[in-house]
Amino acid sequence: MASYLVKRLLLMLLTLFGMSVLIFVMLRLVPGNIADIVFEAAGMIDDADKAQIEAELGLDQPIIVQYLQWIGGLVQGDLGFSYVSEKPTIEEIGPRIPITAKLALMALIFSIVLGLPLGVISAVRQNTKLDYALRVISLSGLSLPSFWLALLILMFCVQYFGTIPIYTRPPDTLWDELLLYSIPAAAVGFRSSALIMRLTRSSMLEVLRQDYIRTARAMGASNTSVNYYHALKNAVLPVTTIIGIEAAFLIGGLIVTETVFNIPGVARFLVEAILWRDYPIVQNLVMFIALVVVVVNFLVDLLYVVLDPRIKYAD
């Protein structure tokens, strides 16, 4: 186990290093840097001024030097400065992380609370009308773009409450915060709940065919007890693995949902930074997202060992 952990950690570091090279190179494929954009927007071109700005930002250095400067700073905890606001990157990104983290957590809880029981019901009632209806609902959950769902919710609110629940100022109380985030969280979480529901269903169907379930029934256990106690306990194992996939899924959904609801989280910030060619922000944010995904996947693998004693990671 110990050497497995070491191996996994080394692989994670390798992945993150590879990601840093990949993202750095990809961003430099862009024709034009921030100096070009600023000058284009201003409608004037003064080569001397432009060269000066490029020198200030270090954009005139060879690409390998730029990369080493970035990575050198990164390992020392220095993330550089935003090109746009000229504030330290960490000050720009830091305060936005809790907002997105809360949203993601609420969306995850929503998706589990909705997806898990519906998945069980769908499996228990396999091939009934209810099962068909639930499967169509879950499939439509996977088909609705989350930004459209968000827009529909906005439309609904305008129609029936006369107001749009979008972010205008930071919430004062915990209750305000819950209220403000619950709608976007539901918009994102609905899609994830569809994924959980589908997986729970197929996993339950597999478990329900096993011998120990028949034994439990033969011994007179009630349907509810068999379904929700004996079967679900084992069926839920594979479902935990998709929490890792879910993390990636949620980030994608949050990018558009934060944009629609005007929420100042990291996900929307990434889009703004990309549009502005704000390299330091984009690079560091992408690295942060990759870190989250990689760490979540690692934790899920460990959780799996805890939940299922049959699984042992060989060295």
Next chain:
Amino acid sequence: MTTVDHSAELARAGANVTGWASRTLFLANRYPLGAFGAVIVILFVFAAIFADVITPVDPTSTNPAKSLMAPGGQALMGADFMGRDMYSRVVHGARISLAVGLGSTALGCLIGVIIGLASGYLLGWFDLLVQRVIDIMQALPLLVMALVMAASLGPSLENTIIAISIPLIPNVARVIRSNTLAIRELPYVEAARAQGMSEVRIAVFHVLPNTLAPLIVLATAQLGAAILTEASLSFLGLGIPEPHPSWGRMLSESAAEYVRTAPWLVIFPGLAISLVVFGTNLLGDAVRDLLDPRQRS
């Protein structure tokens, strides 16, 4: 790598069918949801092909008199701020959406198959390298990867297709690789080698065809994801540029502001995206049930 013999499959199910029409009917009976999905997809393909014929107005022509006109006799789905006909735009949007969806799925699958086959067949250092690169690419969500790619390539139809195809590669490569690994150990491959066939010939003509079933399953599953990603990219302003009528972009133009004043600008493009993705998802499920018996539910 279960090769699927459809005739045997049909016979086992007790079907006495000959000819494509009765076979299609039989399959539609067996997979009603899948057939429904296929009908939706065919409708959208039809709309995309005959967009010019079935719409009365050019989707890019503006008409100030019709600005923000509500759906009705003069404009079936209303008109946008510039007075462009929404029905024309939604129908023409099917072209963009399907072009990007099919294009990026095909490109992603092509590259993924080549990489996966080479990786699973050659093994050694090449395989190791490919595995690590795939790990790296999978550490980023599809949309984030596509966003960065789209931004670095610049907005155009072709670049959007490329930007979406790249994040689709790892999944395909992984599935094809694991299938190749299993197939290359089978006796018939050894027999081919004993006959003196070149490795390339074995890989391309004897191993590759047996990985097609999982590839089709994967491709139909990814088609929906590709269409959704295009819509999201265009919604965020990093996908298809003007004047192409893209559903995602129509929604971003009409966002928060028109939610109050012109809801039809929000409803129809979104409905189109959801329907076409729903159709491909239904179809994808049926295709998986048909071609991949192990995952059958």
